[in-house]
Amino acid sequence: MKELTKAEEQIMQIVWANEKMFIKDIVEQMPDPKPAYNTVGTFIKLLEGKGFVTREKVGNTFVYSAAVKKKAYTKNFINGFLSSHFEGSAEKLFSFMVQEKKLSVDQVEDLMKKLKDNE
Amino acid sequence: MKELTKAEEQIMQIVWANEKMFIKDIVEQMPDPKPAYNTVGTFIKLLEGKGFVTREKVGNTFVYSAAVKKKAYTKNFINGFLSSHFEGSAEKLFSFMVQEKKLSVDQVEDLMKKLKDNE
DNA sequence: GGATAACTCCTAATTTTTTAGGAGAAAAAT
């Protein structure tokens, strides 16, 4: 899977959150200062080229949707993140987060219960 | 804390792994194709500007060391990662990793035991 | 039905990141 730059990813997050989007709608959902219409258009074209979005005509305007699932991308992203920062080890990341108080022992135990129930 | 670009971070990882480094030593530890001496020099200068390394003269040559701890940087990095991909929630990342089989229930239980022992 | 607005496609300016060359000083080598 191709990598996304920060700006591309920002657009993509909006597409993922919204099913079908016109360029116009994406611009609207961007945080201020909102970029020009054509700026978003350029990124959407780049995303199309990378296979992340597809388009179809609705009336006389293109509407865009995600062609790669957010989960698939996130998984890929985490793999890269793990390998560059935690020697590829999810355990190391996990331990780090507990030690650095991003996650408490109690939280983990609660979550484990819930996750086991869903098995 | 300032952000690092990919190339800057790559240099920084080498500095973190080695206490005190001459430019020459950093070049040696770079993966092939090794960059030019001056390329590494430029990045070190950028890192100095961002406050990530300090230098001191040894003989007539500068030697560089990390001025920001790797842990501090990683923590910061994870915060950014969490907020852009998991709404800032470490729990969500944790659940995601278990669900996506990056971490198994057994692994987590083992790790929890070890972490509790170290408390 | 001419002006105004919306969209597409192409192109390019700007900014950021990455890479490295050149000049000069200092040290080492033969």
Added chain:
DNA sequence: ATTTTTCTCCTAAAAAATTAGGAGTTATCC
């Protein structure tokens, strides 16, 4: 002691990422 190597500092070319303008087309609005 002059050639060769090494390091520093300054500068800038090359590549990648970000931003957006302009021309043409079609739709919309008085």
